[in-house]
Structures are given as C-alpha cells and as structure tokens.
Amino acid sequence: MHTRVLTGITTTGTPHLGNYVGAIRPAILASKDPNVDAFYFMADYHALIKSDDAARVEASRLQITATWLAGGLDPGTATFYRQSDIPEVPELMWLLTCVTAKGLLNRAHAYKAAVDRNVETHEDPDAGVTAGLYMYPVLMAADILAFNANKVPVGRDQIQHIEMARDIAQRFNHTYGREFFVMPEAHIEEQVATLPGLDGRKMSKSYDNTIPLFEGGPKVLRDTIMKIVTDSRAPGEPKDTNDSALFTIFKAFASPTETAAFADALRGGIGWGEAKQVLFERLEAEIAPMRERYDALMARPDDMEDILHAGAAKARATAGPLLETLREAVGLRGYRPLVKVADIPSAPAAKAKPPRFASFRDDDGSFRFRLFGTDGEELLLSASFADPKAAGILRQKLSTMGGASAAIESHDDHVALRVDGEIVAKGLPYPDEVARAAAVLRLRSALDALAAAQEA
Numbered sequence: 135m136h137t138r139v140l141t142g143i144t145t146t147g148t149p150h151l152g153n154y155v156g157a158i159r160p161a162i163l164a165s166k167d168p169n170v171d172a173f174y175f176m177a178d179y180h181a182l183i184k185s186d187d188a189a190r191v192e193a194s195r196l197q198i199t200a201t202w203l204a205g206g207l208d209p210g211t212a213t214f215y216r217q218s219d220i221p222e223v224p225e226l227m228w229l230l231t232c233v234t235a236k237g238l239l240n241r242a243h244a245y246k247a248a249v250d251r252n253v254e255t256h257e258d259p260d261a262g263v264t265a266g267l268y269m270y271p272v273l274m275a276a277d278i279l280a281f282n283a284n285k286v287p288v289g290r291d292q293i294q295h296i297e298m299a300r301d302i303a304q305r306f307n308h309t310y311g312r313e314f315f316v317m318p319e320a321h322i323e324e325q326v327a328t329l330p331g332l333d334g335r336k337m338s339k340s341y342d343n344t345i346p347l348f349e350g351g352p353k354v355l356r357d358t359i360m361k362i363v364t365d366s367r368a369p370g371e372p373k374d375t376n377d378s379a380l381f382t383i384f385k386a387f388a389s390p391t392e393t394a395a396f397a398d399a400l401r402g403g404i405g406w407g408e409a410k411q412v413l414f415e416r417l418e419a420e421i422a423p424m425r426e427r428y429d430a431l432m433a434r435p436d437d438m439e440d441i442l443h444a445g446a447a448k449a450r451a452t453a454g455p456l457l458e459t460l461r462e463a464v465g466l467r468g469y470r471p472l473v474k475v476a477d478i479p480s481a482p483a484a485k486a487k488p489p490r491f492a493s494f495r496d497d498d499g500s501f502r503f504r505l506f507g508t509d510g511e512e513l514l515l516s517a518s519f520a521d522p523k524a525a526g527i528l529r530q531k532l533s534t535m536g537g538a539s540a541a542i543e544s545h546d547d548h549v550a551l552r553v554d555g556e557i558v559a560k561g562l563p564y565p566d567e568v569a570r571a572a573a574v575l576r577l578r579s580a581l582d583a584l585a586a587a588q589e590a
C-alpha cells in the first residue's frame with residue numbers, strides 16, 4: 135500500500151538550518167521509502183499572502199527549489215513542483231470555498247492573531263487583513279485534497295490547517311454524496327527536535343535568529359555560528375549541555391558517538407569560542423558537498439525549470455482527472471452529455487514541433503540517426519549499423535516504445551538507452567546529476583510524444 139505524503143514550503147525566505155533539519159531532510163528521507171509516494175512543492179501562491187515583494191518571492195522559490203535538489207531529492211521518484219504551475223489547485227480552492235463555513239475561517243489562528251493585534255491597538259479589526267490571509271486554509275486544503283494526500287508532514291503551527299482540510303473535505307463529501315476525498319492526517323516528526331536559533335528560541339525567520347543553510351557560503355555560516363548566545367562560563371569551567379543551543383544544533387548533524395564526545399568536551403570545560411569552531415567544522419563537513427550542488431543549480435535555473443515542468447505534468451496527471459470528476463459532481467457539466475468525446479472533432483491545436491529523427495551516413499559508411507526533441511535539442515545519437523534496415527527497425531522501436539518503460543541508464547556523463555539488452559543510443563554529455571535528471575525527463579517525454587503520434 136502506497137502512502138501519499140505531501141508537503142509544501144512557502145516561498146518567502148532563504149532556507150535556514152531549521153528548515154533543513156525540521157522539514158526538508160526528513161521529507162527527503164521519507165521520499166526514499168519505496169512505500170511512499172511523495173508530493174513536494176513550492177507553496178508560491180501562499181507566498182503572495184505573506185509578501186508583496188516580487189523579487190523576494192522570485193529569489194526564494196529558486197533557492198527553495200535548489201535546496202530540495204541539493205539535499206538529494208530525486209525528482210524522478212518524487213513529484214516535485216511549484217503550486218502555481220497547477221491550475222487545478224486554485225480551481226479546487228473555489229469548489230471548496232463554496233462549501234466552507236465562514237465561521238470556520240474566522241477561527242483560523244493566523245487570521246485571529248491579526249485581528250487580535252488590531253483590537254489591542256484600537257485599530258479596525260480587519261485593518262491590513264487581506265482576503266488572501268482569510269482564505270489561506272482553503273488554499274492549503276486544495277493543495278492537499280487535489281492529490282488526495284494521506285499524510286501531511288508539517289510543523290505544530292500547521293495542525294489546525296490540516297484539521298480544517300479534513301473538515302472541508304468532509305463537508306464536500308457530504309454535500310455531494312460521495313467519498314471524493316480521503317481524510318488527510320497531519321504528521322509531526324516527533325523525533326526531529328525543533329532546532330534552536332541563535333538566541334535559543336525556535337529557529338525562525340520571524341525571530342531573526344536563523345543560521346542560513348547555503349547562502350553566503352562557509353564565511354556567513356561561521357560568522358553566524360559565532361553569534362550563538364551562550365552563558366558566561368569561562369574556558370575551563372564545565373558547560374551545561376542541557377540548555378545549550380550550540381550543543382542541540384551539533385547533535386542535529388552529528389552521530390551519537392560524535393555527540394557524546396562533544397558533550398564530554400563541554401563538561402570538561404572547552405571554551406565557548408572553541409566549541410563554536412568545532413560546531414562550524416562539523417556543520418561545514420555536512421553542508422559543503424550539498425552547497426556545491428546548490429551553487430551549481432543556482433547557476434543554471436533552466437535545468438530547474440525543466441525539472442519543475444516535468445514535475446507539474448506529473449502532478450497534473452493526478453489532479454486533472456480528479457477535478458473532472460468534481461466539476462461533474464457539482465453540476466459544471468458539458469452541454470453534450472450524449473455525444474461521445476470521440477465524436478467531437480478536435481480543434482487543430484497549435485502544436486509544438488514533434489520530436490523527430492534525422493538519419494545520416496557516417497564517415498565510415500555506416501548508418502545512424504539522431505533523435506531531436508520538440509525544441510530541436512539533440513536527445514540521442516544511435517549506434518552505427520552496417521545495414522540501413524537495422525537502423526530503420528530500431529527507429530521504429532523507439533517510435534512506439536513510449537517513455538515510461540524505456541530503459542534509460544547513466545553511463546559516465548551521458549544517458550544511454552538500452553533495447554533488448556543492448557545499448558543502442560546515447561545522449562549528449564551532461565555536467566551533473568540534476569542535468570542528468572532533466573535529460574532523462576526530456577527523453578521520456580519525447581518518446582511519449584512519438585508513441586502518441588503513432589497511435590493517432
């Protein structure tokens with residue numbers, strides 16, 4: 135039984151250690167479980183509720199995308215996308231809005247806190263409160279219900295939103311008389327300690343006490359670690375590990391053995407300055423390789439765009455059919471119920487150029503071909519064949535196989551296609567893992583397009 139695990143991160147900030155340890159790292163780990171079907175996304179529509187700074191939202195969604203990938207999320211296994219690339223989400227939000235009690239939304243913590251602040255300062259209760267903030271829980275319910283997620287890993291502050299999503303789902307099911315939606319469960323990572331920030335309170339952008347994960351490089355990481363607040367015990371005096379933010383952060387990155395050794399050093403009187411250096415070095419060992427991938431990704435946003443494009447297509451393959459059912463259920467039905475879809479002549483769509491083959495003779499007289507993608511990009515170069523018929527047979531095979539079942543492998547720095555046990559074609563070299571993932575996705579979708587054209 136597959137469990138669909140879904141979570142999103144609002145794209146208003148730069149990822150910090152707390153985001154990584156509390157949300158991203160455990161989610162990536164969960165995505166590697168073969169029984170988990172992971173849906174992870176950038177909640178960029180939610181970002182607009184919190185920020186009208188377009189440049190900040192733009193930077194944040196890039197940074198958060200790169201952080202997931204640098205942290206090891208495999209976009210081939212997980213479904214990884216931007217919320218705003220899924221039109222079914224706002225569409226579902228409206229269907230849900232129309233069954234959601236206004237009173238339910240009046241009770242939402244974030245909205246209530248804003249109103250309370252206004253009342254305290256003798257403002258109009260709704261001063262500065264947008265309808266976006268008010269509707270936040272319905273948008274979040276749509277995020278979850280559009281994919282019928284079973285498990286939603288979130289922080290404690292989000293539990294109420296998951297309960298509201300259940301409430302809204304139940305209301306919809308009841309109103310329209312069918313179990314359209316499964317009930318999502320909030321999942322709190324109990325064993326993942328909330329990471330303290332510089333001042334010992336929970337690490338959070340709103341407390342301005344965060345340690346950035348990648349941005350700023352090792353220098354900013356070290357400088358920020360040096361600002362962690364400690365007590366005034368001098369070198370030589372034993373230190374208490376119990377309420378030391380420094381120790382708790384160390385523990386979140388180190389093995390139990392390393393942690394025990396660090397605790398001994400602190401009890402043995404190591405100075406705070408030296409302890410901070412130890413912490414920096416331990417973190418840097420963990421973070422440096424990921425930061426290298428992060429920097430490479432940030433330098434090539436095109437690759438991320440490709441990955442998210444493919445992710446959105448995968449996500450919409452789930453949400454699209456559900457929305458069709460829901461539209462039908464609420465009465466938004468076609469006017470031609472008796473006409474079979476197949477009878478309606480389809481409008482000639484303005485299509486992208488389909489993938490195509492180009493055959494040629496090599497210098498040595500052998501026969502080969504290339505496969506180009508929709509945008510003219512070279513995807514594959516075939517092996518050489520002495521017999522043109524053999525090349526033709528292979529071309530025919532590639533035209534019908536479809537992307538899903540194609541055996542695509544990595545060989546050194548390029549992808550290779552295996553057919554009947556043999557490598558029959560290879561792609562252009564790629565610089566790293568992410569570009570590889572993007573190349574595989576483009577190749578699969580080209581094979582899909584060829585197969586679809588054959589069927590038509």
Ligand code: TRP
Binds near residue numbers: 141142
């Ligand atoms: N509201 C969440 C937060 O701020 C982010 C989020 C948006 C989310 N949609 C979601 C989380 C759906 C889980 C599921 O943390």
